[in-house]
Amino acid sequence: PDLGLSIERFYNPLIKTLQDLPMPVICAVNGVAAGAGANIPLACDLVLAARSAKFIQAFCKIGLVPDSGGSWFLPRLVGLARA
Secondary structure (H helix, E strand, C coil): CCHHHHHHHHHHHHHHHHHHCCCCCEEEECCEEECHHHHHHHCCCEEEECCCCEEECHHHHHCCCCCCCHHHHHHHHHCCCCC
């Protein structure tokens, strides 16, 4: 499968929709959120993370750019040095 096409067609519109909603969006994470799954909560207004929650930007470990808005959201939420 063409992963780039999948991101453009499915994940990126989801992120844009979350950002454009007129009401606050609350996300709950229980377990591992990796790749695009880690970036979806970053697009929400409030994230509730269980003690078992882990956020992994797996793409950077293999030399790829974070998908689904991760490269835009993460530095703004945690700071440039931590991102």
